Amino acid sequence: MDLSKHIECLSKWPTHLSPGLPTIGALLLLATGGLVVACKVWSFLRVILSLFVLPGKPLRSFGPPGSWAVVTGASDGLGKEFALQLAKAKFNVVLVSRTESKLVALGEEITKQYPKVQTKTLAMDFAHNADEDYAALNELVSGLDVSMLINNVGQSHSIPVPFAQTPASEMNNIITINCTGTLRVTQLVVPGMIQRRRGLVLTMGSFGGLLPTPLLATYSGSKAFLQQWSTSLGAELAPHGIDVELVHAYLITSAMSKVRRASASIPTPRAFVRSVLSKIGRRGGSSTYAYSSSPYWSHGLMAWFLTSIMAPMNNFVLSQNKSMHESIRKRALRKAEREAQKKST
Ligand SMILES: NC(=O)c1ccc[n+]([C@@H]2O[C@H](COP(=O)([O-])OP(=O)(O)OC[C@H]3O[C@@H](n4cnc5c(N)ncnc54)[C@H](OP(=O)(O)O)[C@@H]3O)[C@@H](O)[C@H]2O)c1
Numbered sequence: 588m589d590l591s592k593h594i595e596c597l598s599k600w601p602t603h604l605s606p607g608l609p610t611i612g613a614l615l616l617l618a619t620g621g622l623v624v625a626c627k628v629w630s631f632l633r634v635i636l637s638l639f640v641l642p643g644k645p646l647r648s649f650g651p652p653g654s655w656a657v658v659t660g661a662s663d664g665l666g667k668e669f670a671l672q673l674a675k676a677k678f679n680v681v682l683v684s685r686t687e688s689k690l691v692a693l694g695e696e697i698t699k700q701y702p703k704v705q706t707k708t709l710a711m712d713f714a715h716n717a718d719e720d721y722a723a724l725n726e727l728v729s730g731l732d733v734s735m736l737i738n739n740v741g742q743s744h745s746i747p748v749p750f751a752q753t754p755a756s757e758m759n760n761i762i763t764i765n766c767t768g769t770l771r772v773t774q775l776v777v778p779g780m781i782q783r784r785r786g787l788v789l790t791m792g793s794f795g796g797l798l799p800t801p802l803l804a805t806y807s808g809s810k811a812f813l814q815q816w817s818t819s820l821g822a823e824l825a826p827h828g829i830d831v832e833l834v835h836a837y838l839i840t841s842a843m844s845k846v847r848r849a850s851a852s853i854p855t856p857r858a859f860v861r862s863v864l865s866k867i868g869r870r871g872g873s874s875t876y877a878y879s880s881s882p883y884w885s886h887g888l889m890a891w892f893l894t895s896i897m898a899p900m901n902n903f904v905l906s907q908n909k910s911m912h913e914s915i916r917k918r919a920l921r922k923a924e925r926e927a928q929k930k931s932t
Pocket residue numbers: 659660661662663664665666683684685686687689711712713714739740741742743764791792793794836837838839840841842843844
């Protein structure tokens with residue numbers, strides 16, 4: 588029943604039974620409805636301002652020239668872009684990821700483009716969770732003024748897979764890289780930031796952590812873990828003058844997403860990282876969690892719509908998400924079959 592019919596119905600209330608009740612009821616109904624609509628409109632306006640109008644905190648507020656940014660998962664995709672764009676902004680960069688040769692090549696690319704910027708590299712595999720690697724990283728960063736930590740390293744499932752069929756190694760790697768790795772690196776870097784009373788801890792989250800994602804259950808859980816951890820950390824570190832931000836992203840073209848062609852909803856790493864670095868401290872489309880953001884415009888609008896408007900329809904969203912990943916799995920399996928056939932002929 589629409590609101591006008593409801594009000595009309597209330598106005599026919601037998602007033603001799605409870606005089607005044609229908610008027611009060613109708614007014615309460617109107618006021619509540621008005622308040623809900625006003626809150627949604629205000630929340631949408633805030634999102635628009637945040638995504639399209641208001642600037643983020645200047646990167647310089649996190650550290651002076653000559654200070655360092657530590658980027659994990661730095662040799663490819665988003666991590667590489669973070670490193671390049673921070674170098675462009677005159678931050679020295681510590682590059683950490685698995686493949687030594689890619690790190691060296693990126694270090695050289697940065698020095699060639701920005702001769703005054705220094706780089707340091709460390710090749711480590713976060714899946715090994717080796718104390719020696721963290722000791723080496725500690726040694727590398729201990730004397731440096733680290734003003735930014737970009738917790739970017741992450742692994743997802745190779746293709747969507749039911750949890751019961753997830754290979755144990757994939758399950759363990761996702762948790763060890765995404766969760767343990769992020770926590771251990773942050774523990775190395777944050778004490779220095781506390782001493783200096785400034786800095787930024789930025790962690791790559793995902794829509795997979797914002798919305799439960801069937802067939803990517805372990806990845807989704809790992810990013811949801813990072814969400815709760817990062818928001819808690821944000822509240823702990825705010826009194827020390829340190830900014831903490833968890834960035835929600837839908838898809839971006841990269842090796843991980845396996846999407847090559849950019850579109851309005853799937854930006855390139857360059858466009859995505861530019862939006863992140865220009866909007867630090869702005870919430871974008873993220874309204875559910877504090878110290879979180881969804882700064883890329885289309886992702887921000889999607890995040891707001893899914894968490895603000897579709898929230899009462901959680902089961903519907905979950906079933907859509909499940910169907911989508913079931914269909915991606917089917918296509919991935921068919922592709923793998925075709926490739927296996929090609930190899931055997
Ligand atoms: N792309 C998306 O659509 C998307 C969406 C939402 C969130 N995210 C998040 O964004 C982050 C970056 O994703 P991406 O798409 O840029 O990934 P990517 O293109 O696959 O790049 C991953 C980077 O991490 C490094 N890496 C991977 N496994 C590692 C390990 N075990 N130890 C050390 N380094 C390792 C890789 O190094 P090597 O090159 O040496 O292997 C590479 O530099 C992840 O946290 C991801 O969850 C991505």
